[in-house]
Amino acid sequence: MEFIDYYKVLELNKGAADAEIKKAYRRLARKYHPDLNPNDATAKNKFQQINEANEVLSDPEKRKKYDLHGSEWKYQEGASRQEKKEGGHGQQGTGSSGRGFSADYSESDFSDFFASMFGGESGGGKGRHVKYRGQDFNATLNLDLKDIYSTNKQTLTVNGKSIRLTIPAGVENGQTIKIIGHGGEGVNGGPNGDLLITFSISNSTKFKREGNSLYRDIDLNLYTAVLGGEVTIETIDGEVKVPIKPETQNNTKVRLKGKGFPVYKKEGEFGDLYVTWQIKIPTSLSEKEKELFKELSKSQANGK
C-alpha cells in the first residue's frame, strides 16, 4: 500500500487554507470531471484521486488525522486492516460473470490507503448526493467476427441479475447499444439507469470487414487466369463457385453480390464480398515447360 500525498494531488502546499483547497479542488475537477471527459479512463482515475484528496483535506478532522499520521501510516497497517474488515460494506462483491464480459460500475472507488486510514468514513463531505435516476452501467462485450455473422441471444449476468440479450448480426466494432432500464435502480420513483454495452469485435477470419462489405485476396493459378475457368472459393459461411474470365489480369477485383456481411438490423440482407485475384506464377518449371514458355514468348513477340 502506497502513501498518497493528497496535497500534491491538489497541487497545494501543506499549510494551504481551506479556501485554497476548495479552489484547487474545483479547478482540477473542472479539468478532469468525467462529465467533461467522456470515455477517458485516465481522466476518470485522476478525478477519483482529486475527489479522495478533497474528501480528506476539506474535512478538518480527517485532515488533522492525515497530517498527524499520514506519512507513517504504513507502519500501522496491520492494526487498521482489521478495522477495515469489520467495518466493510461488502461493496467489492459486485463482480460479473459471463464470457468475455467486463464491467465497471462504481464511480467513487477510494484507494486502499484511504480505506485503511479512514475505514468506511467516506461520504457526508459533499452536500448534494441526492439520487433519483439510477446509475448507468457500462460494460464491454468481446466477440469475434464469426459470432456476429448471425443474430444470437446471450444471457449475461450483471450485478447478480440475468439479462437476456439479443445481439443483432452485423454490429460494428466499438458500437454501443443501450438497454434501457437495466442499469442501477432509481430512487424515490426515479427511472432506472441504463445498461450500455460496447462491442469489441476481434477478427480471426481471413476476411477484412468494412461495414457490411468483406474483402479477401485469393490466389489464382496462371493457367486459369490465362484460359479462364471456374474456381471454388470459401466465403464466410460456405463455398461458392466463381467463373474466371479468360485473360484475367493480376489484382482484378470481382464483386460477389450478397456474399458479404449481414446488414445491421436488416434481416436477410447482406453486403458484398470483394475478391482480389493474386495470380501465382508457376515455379520449379521442368525443361519441357520452359521450352513451351519460350515458344509462347516468341509468338507473343511476333504478334504484338
Place this chain on the structure above:
Amino acid sequence: MENEHLITIEEFCTHYGIEPSFIHSLVNFGLVEITIIEETHYLMKHQVIDIEKMIRMHYDLDINIEGIEAISHLLQKISDLQEELTFLKNRVRN
C-alpha cells in the same frame, strides 16, 4: 395527469435540491425541452441523464449556464468525432 415518461419540474427540483429557476434557464438556453400539459410543466424522463450532468457542472463545478451551453456543443462535437474515429479505425484495421 399521470405519465411514466414525464416528471414535473417541481418534483424533479425537490429530488435534486435545486431551484426551478435553474431548469427554466436551461430551457431558455435551449438545452432542455419541457412539455406543458394543462399548465403544468414537465420534463421528459429520458432527459434526466443530461440534466443531471448540467446540475453537476453548475453546482459542483461552478460553471455558469453560458459555460454549460458551450460545453454541451463541444461534448456533442467530441461524440461525433469519436464516432468518426471508430469508423475510420475499423476501416484501417485488418
